[in-house]
Amino acid sequence: MRILNLLNFAEIFIYLKTTGFMFFDSHVHTEGLGVSELRKMKEAGIERVCSLSFYPIRPHFPQTLIDNFRKMEEFERRRCEALGIEMIPGVGIHPRCIPPNYETVLEHLEAGEWVLFGEIGLENATEEEIDVLTSQLRIAMEKDIPCIIHTPRGNKRAVTEKIIQILDKLSFPAELAVIDHVNYENLDLVVERNYWIGLTVQQGKLLPEDVAEIVKKYGNEKFMVNSDAGYGNEFVNAVAETARLLGKDAGRICFENCRKFLRYAPNPR
Amino acid sequence: MRILNLLNFAEIFIYLKTTGFMFFDSHVHTEGLGVSELRKMKEAGIERVCSLSFYPIRPHFPQTLIDNFRKMEEFERRRCEALGIEMIPGVGIHPRCIPPNYETVLEHLEAGEWVLFGEIGLENATEEEIDVLTSQLRIAMEKDIPCIIHTPRGNKRAVTEKIIQILDKLSFPAELAVIDHVNYENLDLVVERNYWIGLTVQQGKLLPEDVAEIVKKYGNEKFMVNSDAGYGNEFVNAVAETARLLGKDAGRICFENCRKFLRYAPNPR
Numbered sequence: 317m318r319i320l321n322l323l324n325f326a327e328i329f330i331y332l333k334t335t336g337f338m339f340f341d342s343h344v345h346t347e348g349l350g351v352s353e354l355r356k357m358k359e360a361g362i363e364r365v366c367s368l369s370f371y372p373i374r375p376h377f378p379q380t381l382i383d384n385f386r387k388m389e390e391f392e393r394r395r396c397e398a399l400g401i402e403m404i405p406g407v408g409i410h411p412r413c414i415p416p417n418y419e420t421v422l423e424h425l426e427a428g429e430w431v432l433f434g435e436i437g438l439e440n441a442t443e444e445e446i447d448v449l450t451s452q453l454r455i456a457m458e459k460d461i462p463c464i465i466h467t468p469r470g471n472k473r474a475v476t477e478k479i480i481q482i483l484d485k486l487s488f489p490a491e492l493a494v495i496d497h498v499n500y501e502n503l504d505l506v507v508e509r510n511y512w513i514g515l516t517v518q519q520g521k522l523l524p525e526d527v528a529e530i531v532k533k534y535g536n537e538k539f540m541v542n543s544d545a546g547y548g549n550e551f552v553n554a555v556a557e558t559a560r561l562l563g564k565d566a567g568r569i570c571f572e573n574c575r576k577f578l579r580y581a582p583n584p585r
Numbered sequence: 586m587r588i589l590n591l592l593n594f595a596e597i598f599i600y601l602k603t604t605g606f607m608f609f610d611s612h613v614h615t616e617g618l619g620v621s622e623l624r625k626m627k628e629a630g631i632e633r634v635c636s637l638s639f640y641p642i643r644p645h646f647p648q649t650l651i652d653n654f655r656k657m658e659e660f661e662r663r664r665c666e667a668l669g670i671e672m673i674p675g676v677g678i679h680p681r682c683i684p685p686n687y688e689t690v691l692e693h694l695e696a697g698e699w700v701l702f703g704e705i706g707l708e709n710a711t712e713e714e715i716d717v718l719t720s721q722l723r724i725a726m727e728k729d730i731p732c733i734i735h736t737p738r739g740n741k742r743a744v745t746e747k748i749i750q751i752l753d754k755l756s757f758p759a760e761l762a763v764i765d766h767v768n769y770e771n772l773d774l775v776v777e778r779n780y781w782i783g784l785t786v787q788q789g790k791l792l793p794e795d796v797a798e799i800v801k802k803y804g805n806e807k808f809m810v811n812s813d814a815g816y817g818n819e820f821v822n823a824v825a826e827t828a829r830l831l832g833k834d835a836g837r838i839c840f841e842n843c844r845k846f847l848r849y850a851p852n853p854r
Contacts, residue, residue, distance in 0.1 A: 350619030352819045372660040377648035383640075384649075391641040395817070548664070550621045 338363040340574040341555045342514060343435070343464060343496060345370050345546025346392050346403060353552050354399050357545070360553035366574070367392055368406040368434040368464060371413040372547060378420035381409060385424075404578060406434030406464055408452055411445045418444075422451050430461050432578065435496065437466030441478045449479070453486055462577055464494045464514065467502060476502040480509070494540065494577060497521060507534055512577050516544045517554035524558040527569070536568040540577065607632040609843040610824045611783060612704070612733060612765060614639050614815025615661050615672060622821050623668050626814070629822035635843070636661055637675040637703040637733060640682040641816060647689035650678060654693075673847060675703030675733055677721055680714045687713075691720050701847065703733030704765065709740075710747045718748070722757055731846055733763045733783065736771060745771040749778070763809065763846060766790065776803050781846050785813045786823035793827040796838070805837040809846065 339362045346354065346367040357365070367388060375381060388405040396403035407430055409421055425433075436452045438445050449465075456463045467476045476495065483493060495506045496514030499522055506513055515527050522530075527541055543554035559566035608631045615623065615636040626634070636657060644650060657674040665672035676699055678690055694702075705721045707714050718734075725732045736745045745764065752762060764775045765783030768791055775782055784796050791799075796810055812823035828835035 348619065350617065350622040350815075350819055351817055352622055353619040371652075371656070373652075373656050375652045376655070377646070377652055379646035379648040380652040383642075383644045383646055386645070387640070387642050398817075546619075548620055548667075550619060 340364040343542035348546030357552040360556035375415040406432040408433040408436040411439040434464030435466040609633040612811035617815030626821040629825035644684040675701040677702040680708040704735040706735030805834040
């Protein structure tokens with residue numbers, strides 16, 4: 317496998333294609349991607365994605381999110397499948413999209429059957445955000461649902477500490493949590509814990525080179541790469557480009573760890 | 586201007602650029618377009634678009650549409666502007682997206698200030714659809730709001746007749762209505778009336794050549810071209826490609842008529 321480091325991307329692509337191994341992007345927003353962008357993603361070898369809930373303005377009504385979850389499970393999933401991308405929808409209240417009467421959304425989450433919660437998390441760590449996150453984590457524990465947890469761009473370190481405090485207080489099962497958008501600002505806080513760690517490759521976040529460096533230092537056991545593509549972010553092949561640099565670690569970091577986190581059926585290929 | 590017919594698209598583009606004349610796509614769904622697709626649209630010379638309301642599943646709640654209108658007016662408009670595209674949001678209940686208790690949405694439309702209604706119209710011409718369309722047209726008359734009216738793919742002729750019947754019954758001002766997605770199946774029904782006529786250039790709808798033929802036969806007074814781009818449809822430069830074939834008529838059909846319909850300030854360039 318070490319020889320892969322020396323090959324170019326096209327060769328790796330052919331290698332992965334012939335061995336039946338492809339990529340898993342653990343965090344995208346397909347609602348903010350056009351059909352030509354989804355096709356580009358598929359062509360780069362990304363065959364599975366977690367598409368996470370996010371509403372680009374703060375909704376005035378909890379019902380908007382409830383319909384949005386169904387839109388993702390029905391329409392968006394179908395749209396991806398038509399292009400050969402298996403899409404796992406994540407539902408939940410993003411900390412920037414908390415509607416008034418959010419209890420209605422929590423009741424809906426409590427009552428339904430879900431594969432994945434995300435993105436949930438904290439943005440400014442307000443009391444309301446903390447209540448919304450804690451309530452969603454409680455539902456996830458009770459129903460055994462994996463969670464993708466957003467950490468913000470600003471004040472990242474302090475907010476990550478707050479998230480860890482909340483997880484600890486709940487004794488939240490580490491294997492059910494991805495702490496996402498981790499970078500050099502908060503890496504040391506999470507790398508000694510047992511959570512999964514999401515590395516977002518995106519302008520202004522991490523570069524593929526950063527991921528390679530982090531994996532070299534800390535091993536390939538708990539990281540998963542994602543693009544956070546959608547809306548303003550069109551870098552849909554971030555996971556494939558990172559895999560190119562990772563060489564022998566690509567299998568774990570760009571597919572297998574996300575599959576394990578989701579306790580997903582083994583890749584049938 | 587006739588020489589334009591002989592030039593290739595790049596030359597027309599440069600010509601339009603230097604003379605300050607660009608294109609107006611009267612019917613898109615920017616919510617279903619990625620940022621790279623919007624950029625492609627802008628690069629093709631499309632500088633103004635009407636982005637129309639459509640929710641890709643039938644919502645369970647009227648509130649979903651109310652938040653969606655605001656999402657278009659705030660988030661989507663900003664997203665387009667950042668790429669240099671002026672976006673005019675159309676709001677309203679599409680006949681395929683009628684929620685339960687749709688009266689709540691009608692009351693919201695009645696209470697607000699709007700630039701454009703669309704897409705409204707009929708899909709199967711059910712009693713519910715007819716009530717929703719009629720109510721929206723009444724609000725439009727009262728508040729003097731231009732309306733883009735969808736005609737369906739199936740049973741197009743009969744449903745178009747029904748729409749015209751509703752418009753006649755209301756004595757709806759012809760200059761406030763675009764009958765959209767008109768093709769050879771229903772063209773004769775609308776071409777003798779005074780409504781604006783929307784021609785959608787898209788696979789399975791009309792080709793640029795069809796538009797050229799229609800305009801040659803019926804003149805350039807009442808037609809406007811659109812792409813209906815978004816979600817599954819990535820043909821974002823349909824209006825520019827049609828303009829290339831239209832030559833001297835492009836100014837009217839691909840910009841000026843839509844500007845007039847919207848009673849929009851003259852192009853400042």
